[in-house]
Amino acid sequence: MKTLFPIVALTVGALLTGPASSAQVSSLPKVKTTSFKADTVSIATQGAVADGLTVNTAAFQKAIDAVSQKGGGVVLVPRGHWRTGPIEMRSNVNLHLALGAFVQFTDNHTDYKLIKTSWEGVAAVRNQAQIYGQDLENIAITGKGIFDGNGHTWRMVKKSKLTETEWKRLVSSGGVTNDKKDTWYPSASSLKGSTIPEAFYLKPGKEVKDYEDIKDFLRPDMLVFARSKRILLEGVTFQNSPAWTIHPLMSEDIIVRGVTALSPEYGQNTDALDLESCKNGIVEDCTFDVGDDAICIKSGRDEQGRERGMPTENFIIRNTTVYHAHGGFVIGSEMSGGARNIYVSNLNFIGTDVGLRFKTTRGRGGVVENIFIENVSMKDIPGQAIIFDMYYMAKDPVPLVGESAAPPVIEAKPLNEGTPQFRNIQIKNVTCDGAETAILVRGLPEMAIKNISIENAVLQSQKGLVCIEADGIKLKNVTLLTKQTMPVMEVQNSKNITLDGIKYAPGAELLMRVTGDRSKDVKLVNTDTKQAKKSIEFGDKVSKKTVTVSQR
Structure with missing residues (x-):
């Protein structure tokens, strides 16, 4: 059967040209790539409607699950404005966005569930990522379409990051400000979370339900693939993420090619690509x-x-x-x-x-x-x-204006396992x-x-x-x-x-x-x-x- 993105064992070093093609590079492990059947299921055949209003979460998930259960293939998102809640990827699925496809994640925060996860390197409670997968193999998101995370409904914004006109417009749109009136929050739940030190930490004796009152503060990443193998992200634009944009976590054999990540300059924590505890991969173009x-x-x-x-x-x-x-x-x-x-x-x-x-x-x-x-x-x-x-x-x-740029005074401390190098x-x-x-x-x-x-x-x-x-x-x-x-x-x-x-x-x-x-x-x-x-x-x-x- 005809395949898309056939599996090829690529020597990382062989992909380089110029001075970096050293013996050190050529000794790196091979990157295993993705491979998918040509069998294709369109989300439109699963009841999705591209009117910019209908929330198509069920149709997205139905198409992804159906393709995976049949041994893999392509889930096609045709041209159009598609709204959806968070979706979960499955093994052997290529989620392909056609040119002109615009997938916007819902701003209804109740559509997102709190989960135990890892964020900023520690055990945490967060809203599940908008595109999520765990313990998967052979997965891809490809095409020329756009994912939009509706991040402005989640993120706080510092007054110092905006012009006076922008700040007034933001405050008049709703939400709340802190006592100092120098930071805007999209909700009281978000503001409450900001007052708790390291609020996202999964603390001993705490369960997910204990974090519900600060749910809006625990912003979702746009994409998280955890403990997964053979990942391809190619051609797609990821924009306006609530928090980190692309976050492979404890995964291997990763290719990120021709991807665009866009978020406002004032968007806190909107990292483009966080490769965390991952091995073997290529990021290019x-x-x-x-x-x-x-x-x-x-x-x-x-x-x-x-x-x-x-x-x-x-x-x-x-x-x-x-x-x-x-x-x-x-x-x-x-x-x-x-x-x-x-x-x-x-x-x-x-x-x-x-x-x-x-x-x-x-x-x-x-x-x-x-x-x-x-x-x-x-x-x-x-x-x-x-x-x-x-x-x-x-x-x-x-x-920022008024902050000191002087380096901190550094005193010697004993060496221990926490000493970085x-x-x-x-x-x-x-x-x-x-x-x-x-x-x-x-x-x-x-x-x-x-x-x-x-x-x-x-x-x-x-x-x-x-x-x-x-x-x-x-x-x-x-x-x-x-x-x-x-x-x-x-x-x-x-x-x-x-x-x-x-x-x-x-x-x-x-x-x-x-x-x-x-x-x-x-x-x-x-x-x-x-x-x-x-x-x-x-x-x-x-x-x-x-x-x-x-x-x-």
């Missing part, structure tokens, strides 16, 4: 424009994440453009199970708050290692072009036209960020390099065109730092400042120090022998 992180690698949070012990590993991510987002490519902050063997290439970030973003904090634990990134172009980045931050403060990366990360061929900081590396005094290489970069920004608590950092052929020239580079309590072939704008007040009594072995190589008014400034207790300047 996508477009993301959302209100939170875009491509995000996660693996559980704190003790629960470490107990799960499932890293996200063996992924190729390439040929993708990100517009608004808190981070373009992100690892963390929930990375307690670790992340490794991830190859990233050919990304564009345009107006993204932060470009390449690695974030964690004490208590997470986990090891992030063997990450390879190349060919990244950035434009108009309000925050950092590249950031490694082990003191993530769970706030927006771009401070970033190590062995290579970044090549990066440009950035406009950022607040070009490169920020901020480790912990008890655990330095280790073995980071950045090569062949041209970064235009306010600040250049800020390197704190790091070990084994190498910059080679990096141009730092900074507007703030005091200093171009700052190194604090770091060691084994090699700055090779650094270029900067002539006339800088100070090229480099080295501070911290634990700084040592800083090499400045093949760099013209005479273009700066002052080459190196040393802090208290820092010997001039800490820095060596040489030409090779």
Whole structure:
């Protein structure tokens, strides 16, 4: 019988071209792909009506169940405006949206049920995802249609994120505001949930029914496939999600190709793609424009994440453009199970708050290692072009008006299983036209960020390099065109730092400042120090022998 998307064992490395086609990549496991019978059932034959009014949940589910029970095939969503409640996928089903198909999830929150699940890396109670599947195999969502999550009926909105006119229009539409009148909530239930610390946590002794009074606060993700194998998402647009948009969880053999994710810039928690504790996959040719992180690698949070012990590993991510987002490519902050063997290439970030973003904090634990990134172009980045931050403060990366942008004071703590690690990360061929900081590396005094290489970069920004608590950092052929020239580079309590072939704008007040009594072995190589008014400034207790300047 004729098949769609025949099963093929793809070697991930074989799909790459250019410098990233290394022996390391070719050693990655094969990605197993989906395969479906050509047998097709249209939702229209199951009673669905495309009038934009009828809620077609039963028809969607009937078609999906029928196809799965017959051994698999295609569920067709024809052109038209289809309304539905949440739907559950089944194994061996390809849910295919024809060009012109617009599927809008209902704004009736009673259509959604609360379930035990995982969110932000911990056991949680949430409304079931709008598209949901668990313990499935061989599933796909394909086509050129659109899913709309009606997310504005779920999400709170900060006044600071809107213009005055937009805020007045939102408040007049209904809902409630908090006592400070600076945040709007779609309902009193949503507001109540916001007053409870970590309200979504599944606490000991609590059952799902105990969360009913804050149901509206426990927003559903748009798509969750948990503990599933062989997943294909191709061509479809997912927009206006209540929370995270696409969330594969503890799954494997995943292909996300040609997908678009759209949510308002002010849409809290509307991550585009969260790969959590997943292995073996490809993300390519996508477009993301959302209100939170875009491509995000996660693996559980704190003790629960470490107990799960499932890293996200063996992924190729390439040929993708990100517009608004808190981070373009992100690892963390929930990375307690670790992340490794991830190859990233050919990304564009345009107006993204932060470009390449690695974030964690004490208590997470986990090891992030063997990450390879190349060919990244950035434009108009309000925050950092590249950031490694082990003191993530769970706030927006771009401070709002009145918020302090100063880094927190960091004191040493004892090493334990909750101490996170970033190590062995290579970044090549990066440009950035406009950022607040070009490169920020901020480790912990008890655990330095280790073995980071950045090569062949041209970064235009306010600040250049800020390197704190790091070990084994190498910059080679990096141009730092900074507007703030005091200093171009700052190194604090770091060691084994090699700055090779650094270029900067002539006339800088100070090229480099080295501070911290634990700084040592800083090499400045093949760099013209005479273009700066002052080459190196040393802090208290820092010997001039800490820095060596040489030409090779």
